[in-house]
Amino acid sequence: xxxxxxxxxxxxxxxxxxxxxxxxxxxxxxxxxxxxxxxxxxxxxxxxxxxxxxxxxxxxxxxxxxxxxxxxxxxxxxxxxxxxxxxxxxxxxxxxxxxxxxxxxxxxxxxxxxxxxxxxxxxxxx
Amino acid sequence: xxxxxxxxxxxxxxxxxxxxxxxxxxxxxxxxxxxxxxxxxxxxxxxxxxxxxxxxxxxxxxxxxxxxxxxxxxxxxxxxxxxxxxxxxxxxxxxxxxxxxxxxxxxxxxxxxxxxxxxxxxxxxx
DNA sequence: AACCAATTACGAAAAATTTCGTAATAAACT
DNA sequence: AGTTTATTACGAAATTTTTCGTAATTGGTT
Numbered sequence: 172x173x174x175x176x177x178x179x180x181x182x183x184x185x186x187x188x189x190x191x192x193x194x195x196x197x198x199x200x201x202x203x204x205x206x207x208x209x210x211x212x213x214x215x216x217x218x219x220x221x222x223x224x225x226x227x228x229x230x231x232x233x234x235x236x237x238x239x240x241x242x243x244x245x246x247x248x249x250x251x252x253x254x255x256x257x258x259x260x261x262x263x264x265x266x267x268x269x270x271x272x273x274x275x276x277x278x279x280x281x282x283x284x285x286x287x288x289x290x291x292x293x294x295x296x297x
Numbered sequence: 298x299x300x301x302x303x304x305x306x307x308x309x310x311x312x313x314x315x316x317x318x319x320x321x322x323x324x325x326x327x328x329x330x331x332x333x334x335x336x337x338x339x340x341x342x343x344x345x346x347x348x349x350x351x352x353x354x355x356x357x358x359x360x361x362x363x364x365x366x367x368x369x370x371x372x373x374x375x376x377x378x379x380x381x382x383x384x385x386x387x388x389x390x391x392x393x394x395x396x397x398x399x400x401x402x403x404x405x406x407x408x409x410x411x412x413x414x415x416x417x418x419x420x421x422x423x
Numbered sequence: 424a425a426c427c428a429a430t431t432a433c434g435a436a437a438a439a440t441t442t443c444g445t446a447a448t449a450a451a452c453t
Numbered sequence: 454a455g456t457t458t459a460t461t462a463c464g465a466a467a468t469t470t471t472t473c474g475t476a477a478t479t480g481g482t483t
Contacts, residue, residue: 177440181383189386195460212442214461219440233449233460247384247395254380255396257307258373260315263400267393267410269373270381271417274389278421281414284393288407291397295404303470321430338472340431345470359430359479 173224173241175249180220183213184239184246187226192238299350299367301375306346309339310365310372313352318364 176184186201187193199213217237220226228235251266259265271284302310312327313319325339343363346352354361377392385391397410 178383179441185384185386208441209443211444211461215442215463218462235461243384244395247392248399250380250384251392251396251399254376257304258311258369258376260311263396264402264406264410266373266377267396268413269370270377270389270393270396271410271413273374273377276390276417278418280390281418284390284397285411285414287394287397288411291402292404292407305471334471335473337431337474341433341472344432358481361431 175253176220176225176241176246179216180225181246183216183220184225184241184243187237187239188243192229192236194234194236196234198237301379302346302349302351302367302372305342306351307372309342309346310351310367310369313363313365314369318355318362320360320362322360324363 182202182205183198186198190197190201195210195214195217198217199208199210202208202213217226217228217235221228221237225239225241226237227240228237230236251263255261255263255266259269271281308328308331309324312324316323316327321336321340321343324343325334325336328334328339343352343354343361347354347363351365351367352363353366354363356362377389381387381389381392385395397407
């Protein structure tokens, strides 16, 4: 079983999900724009993630090109499950309500969610 | 600023939210039912949480009665914000969709959410 | 007042995560 | 081929979180 990424590992996965496979240098450059972080720190994290099976890598000349193995949506789901379990007493509905309540969502977005709900209800009654 | 609780601290907050103010022994007993944990471990966590300002305590004879200072919903919101930021690219709507999609929610629950959305839309147009 | 049982205080070990320095390696360039 | 430059490997320090052992304290009991 692939373990859940830690917080800093998630930062890296975000970069990989957003921009696709990249070198350590490229990934580090992007993290830099957020916060000071040493090159070897990023490298080490990627090596650890490789050991864990979170990313794969491919040799190109002498540099490795890292690629996320875990999908964004699967990771999102696991993170959600954890939050639901840890702070929403296991109720995903609770979470949805809270998220809707405090997000400055537009009418259009709310309509989208309504439409999605209707679709879910239909799918179920087939 | 009160710091965010760590994972184990959240376990304790859950107990406090669910059953109200309690002694270390009572809290520890409840955590025990989930997983082996030493009494002094729970005590230490509560002392740390007290230092952080997450809980208050009141002396009753020689024992302390601990009480959560942070509200459940405020904590939920902060956890959500973090998850939204960390894995949903800042989009709460994304999170809601994903949560709805993978939760086995009943028609009744889905209707509740629809009603809630309608209410949100109304509130906005006042 | 001395003892007992339970609680708290304190410090530190253990574990997990994050960070980086240094050395080894490889490619690219004179 | 020798030098420079960038990357990787390795190990360990630093930090944060979790865990618990031991000693001190307190209140109740004999």
